[in-house]
Amino acid sequence: xxxxxxxxxxxxxxRQVTADVCACLDKLDVSYAFEDTLRAALPERKSAFLxxxxxxxxxxxxxxxxxxxxLIHAAKKxxxxxxxxxxxxxxxxxxxxxxxxxxxxxxxxLIAGRFTxxxxxxxxxxxxxxxxxxxRYLGHCINDVVVARGEQIKLIDLNVTADxxxxxxxxxxxxxxxxxxxxTAYSLSAGGPVVDPRxxxxxxxxxxxxxxFARSLIFESSAEICVEIPQxxxxxxxxxxxxxxxxVAPGSTLLVKRAQKSAAFIRVKQDSFIDxxxxxxxxxxx
Numbered sequence: 352x353x354x355x356x357x358x359x360x361x362x363x364x365x366r367q368v369t370a371d372v373c374a375c376l377d378k379l380d381v382s383y384a385f386e387d388t389l390r391a392a393l394p395e396r397k398s399a400f401l402x403x404x405x406x407x408x409x410x411x412x413x414x415x416x417x418x419x420x421x422l423i424h425a426a427k428k429x430x431x432x433x434x435x436x437x438x439x440x441x442x443x444x445x446x447x448x449x450x451x452x453x454x455x456x457x458x459x460x461l462i463a464g465r466f467t468x469x470x471x472x473x474x475x476x477x478x479x480x481x482x483x484x485x486x487r488y489l490g491h492c493i494n495d496v497v498v499a500r501g502e503q504i505k506l507i508d509l510n511v512t513a514d515x516x517x518x519x520x521x522x523x524x525x526x527x528x529x530x531x532x533x534x535t536a537y538s539l540s541a542g543g544p545v546v547d548p549r550x551x552x553x554x555x556x557x558x559x560x561x562x563x564f565a566r567s568l569i570f571e572s573s574a575e576i577c578v579e580i581p582q583x584x585x586x587x588x589x590x591x592x593x594x595x596x597x598x599v600a601p602g603s604t605l606l607v608k609r610a611q612k613s614a615a616f617i618r619v620k621q622d623s624f625i626d627x628x629x630x631x632x633x634x635x636x637x
Contacts, residue, residue: 352462354383355410355434357425359417359441360392368441368452369416373398375458384410407432412461412617418442419536423493423592426614430491435468435615437461446535446627449617457619466619471532472551472572473610476591481602491610492591494533498578498605499525499558501586501598506561510579513570523560525587528553528576528607532614535628537593543567547624553609578605 354376358369373396376383384399384406407413407429413436415425422438429436439455440448450457460466476496477486500507509526511518529538531546534554539545543556544567551572557565570576580587580603588596589605599605622630 352381352411353409354381355406355413355429356383356385356398357413357415357421357428358385358389359415359421359424360389362417362421362441364452365416365421365441368439369393371452371455372414372416372439372458375455379458379462381462383414403428407434410434412437414439416441419447420593422447426493426616427491427592430473430612430614433615435617437466437617437619447532447616449619454620460619461617466617469548469616469618470613471548471616472530472613474528474530474553474607475610476589477606477608478599479604479606480600486606489589489597490591490594491612492533493530493614494536494592495527495529495538496592496605496607497525497527497537497558497590498599499588499590499596501588503585505585507585507587508581511555512577512579513574515577518555518568518576519565521557521560521565522562523565524558526558526578527556528578529556530554538567544569545628549624551609553607572609575606575608578607580604 358365360366384401386403387400390400413429413434415422415436416439426436438448440451473491473493475491476489478489479486506522509521527538531548534546538554538556541556541558553570553574556567580599582602587599589599590596
């Protein structure tokens with residue numbers, strides 16, 4: 352088995368966890384490599400450093416080290432090569448991590464093939480301007496796409512349709528369109544429901560809406576959600592999976608729908624979704 356290691360060395364404990372993972376893989380006599388952009392940051396490593404395309408195309412499995420954001424970033428790279436990802440938590444919460452930093456002995460099960468792979472749906476995001484009828488592809492997301500106001504502390508006005516039918520007109524700080532995987536991320540903080548990832552669907556959660564009755568909505572996974580950007584008003588931005596926000600031109604329409612590709616996450620433990628949910632949320636209560 353060949354392993355691609357994708358650590359986020361900006362995380363507080365990531366360097367030590369990376370060293371521990373390497374030690375475990377060395378003990379198991381497993382081949383592994385890093386992206387060549389990390390060569391200077393990891394001078395002590397004698398493993399191979401390869402360009403990302405070579406690294407991921409040659410690997411059998413990707414091990415991502417960091418928090419949830421790090422795991423999502425690594426998984427989005429791995430999706431392009433149809434490679435499964437095991438997340439090792441070097442952060443605090445990490446709902447998506449397959450193992451914790453004190454559970455590296457479970458790498459034995461990974462190498463022995465004693466694991467399952469969970470497929471998680473993703474969303475594609477397109478933008479159609481008033482001058483261009485052909486939607487322009489903006490990217491895909493594993494967690495969510497957020498449509499929100501810019502620097503001005505003012506509410507924005509957004510019309511949302513699903514399969515051509517009006518859903519609602521939201522006067523709010525913005526809206527979140529998420530996958531079930533993303534239901535435990537920003538959507539949860541904004542008051543949205545937690546959805547079992549096995550229930551493939553698209554969630555819409557308004558952010559601080561100016562209404563007493565606005566609640567999250569859940570659509571079937573085949574729905575096509577359109578968000579109409581006003582012709583005039585405040586600057587509006589979108590962000591996919593927490594990446595840098597990009598402005599959306601006035602009068603544009605955003606189209607969000609299920610992606611053809613899906614992310615694959617490795618599970619070596621037998622914990623159910625409810626087990627993980629209770630464990631992680633109990634950490635927040637502690």
